[in-house]
Amino acid sequence: MPKWFTPAAILCGLMFAVSPLLIANAPYESTMGLVQKIFYFHLPSAMTFLISGVICGIASLRFLFGGDPRHDRTAWAAAELTVLFGLLTLITGPLWARKAWGVWWQWDVRLTSSLMGWMVSVAYLLVRKYGGPGSDKLAAGLALFGMANVPFVYISVNYWRTIHPATSVVPTLPASMGLPLWWCLAAFLLFFTLMLRLRARLEEQRARLDDLYLSLDE
């Protein structure tokens, strides 16, 4: 593993340890009250979910046109993390919505497109697991659709009528709410970077294992 991995892992642990204190000290939002504090983990989950989908798509594109297996490994790792962060977004969101909107789920464009993006990532993993020979390129094609969905998810709240808050909310947050949000987002992105490296390492080791089996057969 690279030298930066262990210090970064310690830093990430510390950031997550401090985050509940920052969130607890953040002021209550006037209309939603306590439940709004889900926001400090929901938005970083959602942002990481979208960033992960883009990384998966770019790595897949480079694999499709360059053929370098390192990019394929990165795409696979990013797809797994897209599923993880997407799942966290799709669980924390309804928990917040139940109190704020009175319903667990609403088939509006932001929620539906997020669910679609998550399902594309699940499809990527299923293709990799059960697709057989050639599944790497087929899955890479799927990842491109997943990446194409990301801007649609992001801008959907600004163009369609929806009960989900628009993207203009975050830049207008007061510093007392902005600090815990950006802190949590940094912690989430650091965790994502660490996991991406660790998961790609797993694929590297699997490739090495395959090479060893081949050399044993020879």
Add this chain to the structure above:
Amino acid sequence: MTLIKRAVACLTLLLLVSGGAVFAQQPAAPEQQGEFLPIDQLPPQDQLPAAPLLITAYAVVFVGFFGYVLSVARRLGTVQREIERLEADIKRTRKA
């Protein structure tokens, strides 16, 4: 009175009677429906507590992270052990 006039009079009477019966069956609108009640002014038994939802959300994230780290570490450990075993086998084969 002609037959047509009689028929029209009967039909009008029938409509009036049946219409009256239909309106008579409509329940009176409850008073609450005409008013807006902010959610924080609901009686305590009707309010949804926020704390369990908040705790669940944070717990889900931490459990998800922890589970994923464990899953990757376990898979990496398995592959690492397999590599070490194979490398030892290859060394033994070459010596023999």
